[in-house]
Amino acid sequence: MSALSKSLRVCFEILNELYTAVGAGVLVIGLTAASLVFAFSRDKQRITANKKKVVIITGCDSGIGFSLAQHAAECGFTVIATFLSLDSKGSKEIKRLYGGYIIQIQLNITDSTSIRNAVQTLEHYLSKNPGYSLHALVNNAGVMVFGEFEWQTEKLIKHQIDVNFLGTLKLTNAFCCLLRHHKGRVITVSSHCALANLPGISIYGATKAALSSWSDGLRVEMAKYGVQILTFIPGSFATESNIMGRQLQNVQEMHDNFTAEQHHFYSDYFKRYNIYLSFITPPSEPQKIQDENLYKVFEGTLLDKYPDAVYKHEPLRYKLYHMLFKYSPVVLRDYFITKFMQMPEYTPNTSTDDDFEDLSCDGN
Known part of the structure; x- marks a missing residue:
């Protein structure tokens, strides 16, 4: 019985999370749609330019x-x-x-x-x-x-x-x-x-x-x-x-x-x-x-x-x-x-490695 209760509790928690997620998704979609309607309904309004x-x-x-x-x-x-x-x-x-x-x-x-x-x-x-x-x-x-x-x-x-x-x-x-x-x-x-x-x-x-x-x-x-x-x-x-x-x-x-x-x-x-x-x-x-x-x-x-x-x-x-x-x-x-x-491609210097070994990265 205890194992069954635990399983039921887990199922309930999963369903609750799904319900919450779906509800949040619907809310987000609703708010987004409302925002778009609001934006498009007002974007034609313009002020008039003048010297003042x-x-x-x-x-x-x-x-x-x-x-x-x-x-x-x-x-x-x-x-x-x-x-x-x-x-x-x-x-x-x-x-x-x-x-x-x-x-x-x-x-x-x-x-x-x-x-x-x-x-x-x-x-x-x-x-x-x-x-x-x-x-x-x-x-x-x-x-x-x-x-x-x-x-x-x-x-x-x-x-x-x-x-x-x-x-x-x-x-x-x-x-x-x-x-x-x-x-x-x-x-x-x-x-x-x-x-x-x-x-x-x-x-x-x-x-x-x-x-x-x-x-x-x-x-x-x-x-x-x-x-x-x-x-x-x-x-x-x-x-x-x-x-x-x-x-x-x-x-x-x-x-x-x-x-x-x-x-x-x-x-x-x-x-x-x-x-x-x-x-x-x-x-x-x-x-x-x-x-x-x-x-x-x-x-x-x-x-x-x-x-x-x-x-x-x-x-x-x-x-x-x-x-x-x-x-x-x-x-x-x-x-x-x-x-x-579309910049020029880098091609490695053809000088020998021995030449490079004489050079230090700190400028010396």
Whole structure:
């Protein structure tokens, strides 16, 4: 009888667990369906752009920032475009095209004084224009160094972290008071690299993944204050921006800081790798990106009354590959990433092992 009772108790516990699991599954499905219905029922609601809504965009010297500043102005917003240098080609071109219609300020997001000056400039502008409000802060400024992790010096790694991640955090923190007061939104430009990091830009990808994670936490924190936090993934425009403008100097720094062992080990591979990259040349003059779908997605970040957490623009090739990256086993994923990047293959140095034994890994 005791054995029977024990068996019945075990059966009851199993049935109870199954019932609980099924119930939880039904609950999750129900909540997900309700969330989707709610999302789709409200996503058509849009606000109207006008001059009293101010949008500040960082990193407008070239590429994405240069293009988004122009498009936001064309939508009808008052745009404050920030430039690392007001003498940059991008700054001069926007001034030629738009005059004072796009307000220009100098901003280095790694410099606390520069950030403070930018906040004070916006505060002064809003006080002189009653009824105007801070609608959006667009965190776009960023840098990228292309090169394998071992090649990148501490200086190059630190610069990417300081600009892409810490600088963005410092700037957003400084604008929090204004964002809360005006119930604005923060739009942070991320990258597909945040979804699947890639060889050659592992540091850059790590900073973008950090930004996406930070945005997830910040979104919940700021929602109760009426501040909306979202991420914008625009796709790859390396050949239409200046994000690789310093690549030659970066390559030289990597090469100059190689140990004797690294020079020996990488040798021809390092040379072929960077010759390949040399064909990815930035434009000689800043130019607005010609991609209607890019701007359509960006408009959603500015105009959707109830914005999504993430807005993503991607060509079909990106969509296909990133789907494969997400759902493939690791071995296949790594293969697809290699095919996606299409970088030169590594071939071992043909020098003798005796030559290598004379070299130390610590550079001596």
